[in-house]
Amino acid sequence: MTNIPRVQLLLTGDELMSGDTVDSNSALIARELSGLGLTPSRRVTLGDERQALAQEMTTLSEDADVLIVNGGLGPTIDDLTAEVLAEVADSGLEEHPDALDHLERWCKKRNLVLNAANLKQAMLPKGCTLIPNPVGSAVGFSLVVNGCLVLCTPGVPGELRAMLPEILERLREIYGITLQKDVLRLQTFGLGESTAQQLLMDEHPDWPSEVVLSFRAGAPQLELKLSITRAKDKGLRDTCRQWMESLFGDHIIGEGDTRIAEAVIDLARKAGVTLSCAESCTGGMIASMLTQISGASDVFPGGFVTYSNALKQSVLGVPASTLESDGAVSEATVKAMVAGALDASGADLAVAVSGIAGPGGGSEEKPLGTVWLAWGDRERVETVCLCWPVERVLFQTMVAAAALDVLRRRLAGIDKQSSYFDQRRLR
Amino acid sequence: MTNIPRVQLLLTGDELMSGDTVDSNSALIARELSGLGLTPSRRVTLGDERQALAQEMTTLSEDADVLIVNGGLGPTIDDLTAEVLAEVADSGLEEHPDALDHLERWCKKRNLVLNAANLKQAMLPKGCTLIPNPVGSAVGFSLVVNGCLVLCTPGVPGELRAMLPEILERLREIYGITLQKDVLRLQTFGLGESTAQQLLMDEHPDWPSEVVLSFRAGAPQLELKLSITRAKDKGLRDTCRQWMESLFGDHIIGEGDTRIAEAVIDLARKAGVTLSCAESCTGGMIASMLTQISGASDVFPGGFVTYSNALKQSVLGVPASTLESDGAVSEATVKAMVAGALDASGADLAVAVSGIAGPGGGSEEKPLGTVWLAWGDRERVETVCLCWPVERVLFQTMVAAAALDVLRRRLAGIDKQSSYFDQRRLR
Incomplete structure (x- = not known):
């Protein structure tokens, strides 16, 4: 019978409290723990303050079965983890021979002289068990305090990452955990x-x-x-x-993590179809989303960022008369842009967008956030006009994704237009 | 005399505990608070669990002068902040007329129907003060509980960001804080x-x-x-x-927050110079970075994403013989791409990139991460070959930024090539 331990995290570092560092370590730890079916129930983040740390370690160790402490193992005076844990456990510090050995070998390998600051990293709570650090000077260590297994790990992400497999193995053994x-x-x-x-x-x-x-x-x-x-x-x-x-x-x-461009590229590859895009308001974001996916070159020969009317004419062959009569943000223009993109790229399927990203521009007839999309092949082109009155980059992101989504639906043979079109349709 | 309040943070969200989301909000809050000379002394992160949240809110509000709660304001049943705070404050929930008004206007503007899930966002602790949300549906609110000012903010970063100036202003007023x-x-x-x-x-x-x-x-x-x-x-x-x-x-x-594309556009506008780009490995990211800046259309008529060799020939006029003899990732190709981009766009200054983004590809002569850049006008074109062997999207990001940086230096009249070129120069 498996006994699921209650896991909590304690992160320490002034840089985490000041906002100079975004904490990515907790997410790393949590993702690794999820493989064991474990989710931390609580996470506390503190600066490098002795009293606050001692108090929190006491509280957390009394409440949790497993406490993972991250940070504060470095050589400087504001690295307090070992000292504070020894105080909380009432164990005292002692020079740990294996930790000293690790430090000596680590320095020697790098032609460094072991100095007093380094030596501090070998002073660990009495009775603790080492957790080897294959990539850095700071060893990790564990100690049972108040019936809680406290695991101390370094704040440098690469060192933490290198230590996690050993930690997971220990938890698996101690708690007999299989995937939950x-x-x-x-x-x-x-x-x-x-x-x-x-x-x-x-x-x-x-x-x-x-x-x-x-x-x-x-x-x-x-x-x-x-x-x-x-x-x-x-x-x-x-x-x-x-x-x-x-x-x-x-x-x-x-x-999983499938991105919309990834789905489009997979579908196009399976269908043996190549893609292109003609972008005005999204300004390259559709092409960029596609080419961020490895293997995009299989189906995407390229695309066109025609921001000015002049380029819409010269590169995509949008008639000057269309731009004049209907405007750049119009059904006729995006239809002509699709035809131009198919011609200029030789691709089988293309999407075109033209809209008003703001913050400037917009009129009563075509308010800020208005965008025309057209997509299709040489046989059949569809269009829609939507309105997304949001901040510029979010507008571009949503429109670029919508452009990829109409391609996805066409490639997947989904006839139904997306329900978000109903909510955002302008005409 | 200023009275410096003790500030603590409470973040809530299962996605923060599972490791699915890296918490960037605390860093954002901390950086903004630092302008007032305030640093949060403690931060607790919990999943969407009613009992744990209630207990923590009680403890934190008893300990702190100001408690900023982030997350849990959405429309779904796992969004518990208002409910739990009302319980802790023993105030009960009520439909807040201004919050309802905000939701109605928000939905109307987007042609959405206000549903029951949305309506939940108007149910707030009795006696609370609204914090307006200029960009999203969830309003923030504040309430004094156990003598502590509790400020509840949304987890969506853009919405939090939009709400912070108002929060800082209130703290400044209440505590008589002048900029420290x-x-x-x-x-x-x-x-x-x-x-x-x-x-x-x-x-x-x-x-x-x-x-x-x-x-x-x-x-x-x-x-x-x-x-x-x-x-x-x-x-x-x-x-x-x-x-x-x-x-x-x-x-x-x-x-401040100046982005490199912003600097390029400002310099080009001042110089009366128009810009274009011809992208292979960056696949539209240079154009996208430029057009994310409002006012890009003043100086950027458009750009070309020529991912395939066929498009490099047909759109930019790169000679087939060059592609054959030198390859797509070569000095001759990017020079021809610059010339082609200038021709096809009519712009005054252009940049072109071609490289091996990976994960596939690369050879001994042109290893993974190799990229050629060329930039210039009709008089003078410069080139450099760099090597950035990093993950695909980071590679594209760094190369796109480098492409913008060579334009920035050219426009600003900085003759010196960047020192990072020395570290990454391949030949």
Whole structure:
């Protein structure tokens, strides 16, 4: 029988409190722990202050089964972890022979002289167990305090990362942990968090308690994450997947971290179709999203950023008369841009966008955030006019993603236009 | 007499505990608070768990003068902040008319129907004061609980950012805080943190103790931040600025949040020069960086993403013989691309890049990360070959920034080539 320990984190460092450093270590630790089905229940971050650290270590060790301390193992006087833990454990410090040996070898290898500051890193709480550091001078160590296993790790991300496999192995052994949870992450586009929540509550009022659903909104995509407690019913994951499919099917881009450009490139590759784009208001972002994906060159010969009317004419052959009569932000212009992009690139399928990104511009007829999209091949071109009155870069991001999404739907044979079009359609 | 409040932070979100999201909000809050001379003394991060949140809010509000809560204001059932705070304050929830009004206007502006999930965002603790959200649906709010000012803010970074000025203003008023520190932030490109630190220590061993220098590395730029304790010597800021100029002058892009594309566009506008770009490995990122800046259309008619050799020929007129003899990643190709971009766009100045972004590709002669840059006008074209063997998107980001930086230097009349070229020059 597995005994799931209650894990908490304590991070220390003035640079974390001042905002000079963004803490990426906790996310690293949490992601590694999730492989064991463990999620830290609490995380406290403090500056390098002796009294506050001692108090927090006492509280946390009394509450948790496992406490991972990160930071404060360096050679300088503001690195307090070993000292404070020794105080909390009432164990005192002593020079640890293996830690000293590690430091001596580490310095020798780098032709450094072991100085007093370095030696401090060998002074550890009495009775602690070392955690080797294969890449840095600071060793980690663990000690049981107040019945809690306290694991002390270095703040340098590369050193922490190198130490984590050993830590996971120890936890696995001590607690006899096997994988506890199935996680299913689905990437969607065009779905609002509240809409998704509402739809789900309406359609599945008897949602199983073993499945925790959460959302992660990251423009332009929304992630649906299902954490499924391993149950006797092995089909629960598949059942949930099917529910998601039937509710949000056409919005689902893919599993895991799939980005929308990745889905488009995969679909195009499978269909043997090449792609191009003609961008005005997105200014290169569609092309950039595509080419951030490794292997984009298989399906993307290139694209065109025609910001000025002159380039829309000379590069894409948009008639001057169209620009004059309908304007740059119009159905006729984006249709001509698609035709021009297909011609100039030789690609099979293209998308074009033209809109008003702001903050300036816009009129009563074409308010700020108005954008025309056109997409298609040499046979059939579709268009839509949307309005996204948001900040400039967010507007570009959402429009670029929408442009990729219309390609995705065309390539996947999804006839239905996205529901977000209904909400944002201007005409 | 100013009364410095004790500030603590409480962050909430399962995605923060699972490691799915790296918390950048605390750093944002801390940096803003530092302008008032405030540093949070403690930060606790929890998942979306009612009981744990209630307990922590109670403890923190008893201990702190100001508690900033971040996250949990969304429309979904796992967004618990208002509910839990109402419980802790024993105030109950009520529909806040101004919050409802905000939601109605927000939905109307976006042609959305206000649903039950949205309405939840108007249910706030009785007696709270709204903090307006100019960019999102979730309003913030504040309430005094256990003698502590609790300020609740949204987890979406853009919405938090938009709310912070109002929060700072309130703290300034309540606590009679005057600005404690002058902060000078300089954006640089091509400068390494350790190089900058070393140079500074060598040149200014008697650095004044009133000035704290810190670095914030954010690809592609490095921020140098000087926090200057308000001194009688009003000239200290200017003196420091001059020291920075003389040491790192040509690397300095601008003050505050200036991005490199912004500096390029400003310089081009002042010089009356128009710009274009021809991109292979960066795949649209140079154009996208430029067009993310409002007003880019003043100087940027457009650019070309020529990913395939066929498009390099047909769009930019790169001779087939050049591509055959020298290859796509070569000096001859990028020079021809610059000429082609100038021709096709009619711009005055252009930059072209072609390189091996990976993860595939590369050879002994042209290893992964190799990139050729060419830039110039119809009179004079310069080139350089660099090697940046890093992950694909970081490679594209650094190369796109380098392409903008060579334009910046050309426009600013800086003859010196950047020192980072020396470190990364391939031939």
